[in-house]
Amino acid sequence: MSLQIIPVKGIPEIKTGDSLSDIILKALDENNLSLQDEDILVLAQKIVSKAEGRFVNLTTITPSAEAYHYAEITQKDPRFIELVLQESRSVLRCRPGTIIV
Template sequence: MKVFAVPDLPEFEPDDSISDLVAERIDLRPDDVVCVASTVVSKVEDRVADLSAFPAGPRAREVAARLERATGEEKDPRFAQAVLEESTDLLMEAPFLLTETRFGHVTVNAGIDRSNVPGGDLLLLPRRPDESAARIEAGLDADRVIVTDTCGRPFRHGQRGVAIGWAGTPAARDWRGEHDRDGRELGVTVQAIVDELAAAANLVAGEGAGGTPVVVVRDFDFGDHAGSDALFRDVEGDFVRQALRGWSFDVD
């Protein structure tokens, strides 16, 4: 398997065609997987916003005040308002905001970025990343597209690449019912392929000012396995989320 960045891409702007800009720079194969950073998807979908677009309501002011008490740092209630508007569930209010986005991804601050945002204060995640991936895929010779983001991980330091939207591939490779080398049947193994490909792409894409936002994974073979699109856990089966509902950070 080969993983390489698409070279010489410009700064993306609203209404740019990611598909066209990629296709002009590289000859893709049908079985390539094209991994696109959510930042550039958000830019072409005009998801740049100013803080002034989010006048803080009472709930946002309450959330910001609680964060200030927890961290000792000044917090802008307008940012809290933006997070609330981009979320369907607020899992933690302190010492940081852990939220569920409107498309089911659990992340800090609803994935809102405040770096590399030309022309605004905030960069919001794409509204519907699966649809974004499908639009990009429709304009490419490659059949598989993943929209990626970076986020922290429970129980570990550091961030890694994850998938927030995908098209042309199942999210997971289901090994249940297959057998290990000793003949034992696998009962729980479901491999989150889109996350693993996103992480591989992130190694090449890099971070900060030198980042390259589109990466191609070539010669990845899904294999003869069942597929699944279940990536985001339902609340009923997410015991960590259920535990968080009964827990609060003491800031008093």
């Protein structure tokens, strides 16, 4: 068994309501690729969130004390960290620039 990583070119900018499956299947076809048994597709969470319309205006977010704590360590916006905490079960590791949840 071997591992091949094949980028799929031609994926457009994703908008709210887009069907990721349709877009991916079209791009695979345009790249003369087809899915086989045991293939694994890897997607960035960002395109999934965009398709789902998961946009948040940071000005509407009030950070918790915990968010401020992790924001100081990561050097990130505490409002962003608050959203990360709301979508996570636990913080596994934290350092400047990185939070693993």
